[in-house]
Amino acid sequence: EVQLVESGGDLVQPGGSLRLSCAASGFTFNSYEVNWVRQAPGKGPEWVSYISNTGSNIYYADSVKGRFTISRDNAKNSLYLQMNSLRAEDTAVYYCARGKGATYFDYWGQGTLVTVSS
Amino acid sequence: DIQMTQSPSTLSAFVGDRVTITCRASQSISNWLAWYQQKPGKAPKLLIYKASSLESGVPSRFSGSGSGTEFTLSISSLQPADFATYYCQQYNSFSVTFGQGTKVEIK
Numbered sequence: 008e009v010q011l012v013e014s015g016g017d018l019v020q021p022g023g024s025l026r027l028s029c030a031a032s033g034f035t036f037n038s039y040e041v042n043w044v045r046q047a048p049g050k051g052p053e054w055v056s057y058i059s060n061t062g063s064n065i066y067y068a069d070s071v072k073g074r075f076t077i078s079r080d081n082a083k084n085s086l087y088l089q090m091n092s093l094r095a096e097d098t099a100v101y102y103c104a105r106g107k108g109a110t111y112f113d114y115w116g117q118g119t120l121v122t123v124s125s
Numbered sequence: 126d127i128q129m130t131q132s133p134s135t136l137s138a139f140v141g142d143r144v145t146i147t148c149r150a151s152q153s154i155s156n157w158l159a160w161y162q163q164k165p166g167k168a169p170k171l172l173i174y175k176a177s178s179l180e181s182g183v184p185s186r187f188s189g190s191g192s193g194t195e196f197t198l199s200i201s202s203l204q205p206a207d208f209a210t211y212y213c214q215q216y217n218s219f220s221v222t223f224g225q226g227t228k229v230e231i232k
Contacts, residue, residue, distance in 0.1 A: 051212055051223040102168055110216040111159035115168035
């Protein structure tokens with residue numbers, strides 16, 4: 008069974024940093040692209056970042072470019088999101104999602120809540 | 126970015142009704158469209174990809190159609206488990222975008 012389990016969400020002050028993790032199981036992690044997708048309260052999902060199966064290709068949404076860094080460790084079947092210079096508008100549930108290329112998302116984790124507030 | 130607009134925002138229906146949700150793209154996206162179902166407190170679940178391809182395990186009462194800029198998601202006979210929020214998502218451009226959602230409520 009495919010499983011994606013996020014962790015690391017927390018309450019953080021504006022300007023602060025946070026690192027999210029996603030542990031994958033049930034599939035050959037190093038064969039799949041993965042993404043971070045977030046969803047602010049009461050809003051639709053918003054794609055945040057993509058990383059290819061080898062980590063050689065990385066893309067970001069304009070809203071997080073220069074502040075967030077995606078990475079993966081295929082030996083540990085894990086995906087990460089380093090978030091710096093956090094803003095109130097970054098408040099959301101953050102999901103890791105397995106991608107069919109840079110297209111749609113066939114499996115999602117349960118999400119981890121990031122709240123940016125003073 | 127390509128903007129995705131769904132209508133209606135809320136839909137009230139009875140169990141057994143046929144319902145249709147529309148999604149319009151701000152520019153042509155060919156058939157690069159997916160549909161998701163989301164229940165409160167849960168992650169979105171993939172229903173349809175490439176506009177009309179049913180994801181494995183999804184009931185056949187769900188169907189998708191359309192191309193270019195206009196797309197529809199239909200549920201042939203609404204079941205209690207189908208009351209949820211539905212999102213469309215385009216993947217024509219690398220910066221994928223989602224619609225704002227359609228909430229299907231019990232009438």
